[in-house]
Amino acid sequence: MVRNKAASISSTEFFGRGRERLGFDVPPALLDPDVIPTSGDSGTDRMLEIIAREQPIRPAAVLIPVVDRPEPTVLLTQRSPNLSSHAGQIAFPGGKIDVTDATPLDAALREAEEEVGLDRSFVDPIGYLDVYGTAFGFRILPTVARVRPGFSLKINEGEVDDAFEVPLAFLMDPANHQLHSKEFRGMERSYYAMPFAERYIWGATAGILRVLYERICLS
Structure with a gap:
């Protein structure tokens, strides 16, 4: 049976x-250039094969902070408009894995x-999702985590313009998962978008949220 909405899954069940x-086993695709992450979209998978041949792997880690409120939320950031890449986009907290990070979890x-x-x-870490590959050569390993309410935030304005929460039920409802396509070297590839109020969640962030939905909310 397929459940279509996270609203049918309690916080405890999620x-x-x-x-x-x-x-917390680290997938080989994070670091092995011969192991290509898969997306389920043939155009995207072909793009990732091409990128793997042309660019060095750029391992990264992000945190998917699910705040355990009465109605759970996901904490997201809006990147600074002054950054050299992905400026102004909606993202998870995260970035490149440094040599000083013991694990991808530590990096996140x-x-x-x-x-x-x-x-x-x-933060109570729960586990890793699958590696998510991007057109820029990043291989992103997301850590799903339960976040206890009561925290306070201090925004690093050099990297982040804003931080905000989106209801988990909205993000896990496939009715809100818009599927779009774009061209990559003559090939069509698909990507997800999940517009929420004035926020436009798309690209890797929306793609990772879709993977979260498929791993946790489908039964």
Whole structure:
């Protein structure tokens, strides 16, 4: 049976499924150039094969902070308009994995602290999703985490313009998952968008949220 809305899954069930279905084994695709991340979209998969031949791997980690409120939310950021790449876009807290990071989880927690001041004492990591590849050579490993309410944020204005929360039920409702397409070297590839109020969530962020929906909300 397929459940179409996260509203039919309680907070307890959502986090419980996450702990059952996710873990902390690092997928080989994060670092191995011979292992290509897959998306399920033939055009995107072909793009990732081409990118893997042309560009070095750029491993990255992001945190998917699911705030355990009575109606759970996902904490997202709006990147600074002054950044050299992906300026102004909606993103998860995260960034490149540094050599000083013991694990991708450590990288995600560090970036969340640096970007928005999210104290890791409020963060209960649940596990990794699959590696998500991008057209810029990034291989992103998302960490799903339960975030205890009561935290305060301190925005790093050099990297982040704003931080805000979106209801988990909205993001996990496939009715809100718009599927668009664009061309890459003569090939058509698909991408997701999830507009919310004045926010336009798309690209890797929307794609990762779609993966979260497929892993946790489908039964």
